[in-house]
Amino acid sequence: MKVSISSTNIQRATQEFQQQTGGNCQFGDNETALFLTLPLGQGYLRSINLRDGLELLIYEYALQQDLIVDFCNQATQHSFTAFTFYVSGRMSSRIPGCKSRLDFTAGQTVFATIPDAATTSELIAGQKITVVALAIVPKLLLKLLENDLNKFSPDWHQKLRNAASHLCLQSIYTTPEMARILQLILHCPHQGGIRRLYLEAKALELLTFCITQLTSHCSKAAPSSWVKPKDVEALHHAKTILLQNITNPPSLAALAQQVGLNERKLQRGFQQIFGTTVFGLLHDHRMEQARQLLEADEMTIEAIANTVGIAHRGYFASAFKRKFGSTPRTYLKRLR
Structure with missing residues (x-):
């Protein structure tokens, strides 16, 4: 099955997905969820707005049939950066600028800047997929990094500043501390407003570990880590x-x-x-x-x-x- 998503608005994108695949949507003030139904599969895709420019995405599902999700090319203002944590399962993506597909597996964490918010994800049936992602607009990422930008190599400094128009991929190590936080996010014990506050705190804690690793990988002191x-x-x-x-x-x-x-x-x-x-x-x-x-x-x-x-x-x-x-x-x- 193939699904095409043209909207960058979370609620409209969820409705597009539902119209093409079925399932049940739930919309809240700061949260959107789509619950998959058979014959496609079982599980959910959830998006939680933690603050302006920062979204927490949680996907937990098992498909009964293969699925291709095509996020169509968008304008540059819809570019985003993301830290994606692959907790279980395997999936593939095709990104403009890369001729072949990129494969991601459990235990991997990837930092990516995606120009035009354009990707194609290939999801394989018969496995449980659990993914947590923090999607950040480039301006917010630069604000979070403003006191640490001078730690990056010149190449990375430039690429972060041009995140809205340049593709960048960097794997980092999922430490035990990060794995612990991911489990707390997946099994959040709270409801209502406290839940959102709790998830934002955990997301920012997770970002701290990610940014620390990113500066270590891409610092001035380290060899240039940019790969063609x-x-x-x-x-x-x-x-x-x-x-x-x-x-x-x-x-x-x-x-x-x-x-x-x-x-x-x-x-x-x-x-x-x-x-x-x-x-x-x-x-x-x-x-x-x-x-x-x-x-x-x-x-x-x-x-x-x-x-x-x-x-x-x-x-x-x-x-x-x-x-x-x-x-x-x-x-x-x-x-x-």
């Missing part, structure tokens, strides 16, 4: 190849050759775009897939280890414990 658009595409292609071959991944040299980069540029690019090494990203994906398979409770632990490409059960248990704080067996007992 064609290399960004090659790096995302490399990531796709890895995730499609988790049981038998290519060597670093073979992967670099497949995507047309040298090994040094591939390694550096993964650190800059994804915030981890080539095989660190593969390892994190294996652990996240293992966690999802454990939660599905349809396979033995040994079968799960083999499915994610780890033959040694003892290594799998140790790696899972380092990632999630408990062994697979203990994790499974807690679920039951």
